[in-house]
Amino acid sequence: MFQRIAFSAGVAGLLAALLLSVLQSLWMTPLILQAETYEVQTEAPAMAQHHEHGDEAWSPEDGWPRTLSTFGGNLVVAVGFGLVLAGLFNLRPPTRLRQGLLWGLAGYATFCLAPSLGLPPELPGTAAADLTLRQAWWIGTATATATALALLAFARHPGFKLAALGLLVLPHLLGAPQPVAHGSLAPEDLQRxxxxxxxxSNLPFWLLLGLACSWLFRRQGARC
Structure with a gap:
């Protein structure tokens, strides 16, 4: 069973990571590079004024080093999420291929859409709240959303359905941690x-991950 889960998650994660990396290189990376130009333009006068050059954090060079680094990170994340999906499939095996798409949509809503309502994706040079607070809110929001979706999909009692709706809105009623002053070096249009x-970009990633993981899991089960 572990081999079935690991194989499904590994292959599905590889395919989904490849797709996401292509979409990022074509769409997101150019926007990040453009935003970094505003950051460099702002930092340059300060560097010239103080004449001090501290140790800079390592970052991959533009081009293939950045692309390969991004793909490596995407692969780790995709396989991790694939393991979660395959583990859930082990508890509730999909009977139809389209169920994989539904699981993918649930993952997208849980780990991308819901957290982004309070903490939208940020370009370099954007003011942000304390990292620990943001991480705690993100984890709480993802947990509440996943629990709510599970109750809506599998619970029968109306009380659980009502509780699920409450869980969906609770993190957003509490509110995500915000910086003391909002601001961004990049233009607002670039941020949007x-x-x-x-x-x-994350929607096709999750759809492919759910679909491929479901198909591979069912195929491996048929061979057993």
Whole structure:
């Protein structure tokens, strides 16, 4: 069973990571590079004024190093999410291929759409709240959303359905942590374009991950 889960998650994660990496290189990376130019233009006068050059954080060079680094990160994340999906399939095996799409949509809503309502994707040079607070809110929102979707899909009692609706809105009623002062070095239009690119790129990623993982899991089960 572990081999079935690992194989399904590994292959599906590889395919989904490849798709996401292509979409990012074509759509998101150019926006990030454009935003970094505003960041460099702002930092240059300050560097010249203080004449001090501290140690800079490592980052991959533009071109293939950045692309390969992005793909490596996407692969780790995709396989991790694939393991979660395959583990859930082990508890509730999909009977139809389209169920994989529904699981993918649930993953997209849980890990991308719901958290982005409070913490939208950010370009370099954007003011942000404390990282620990943002991470805690993100985890809480994803957990509440996943629990709510599970109750809506599988619970029978109306009380659980009502509780699910409450869980869906609770993180947003509490509100995501916000910076003391909002601001961004990149123009507002570029920010909106980037947020749209992130949301749009992650949708086919999750659909492919759910579909491929479901198909592979069922195929491996048929061979057993």
């Amino acid at each position: 374009h980037f947020q749209l690119a992130v949301l749009a």
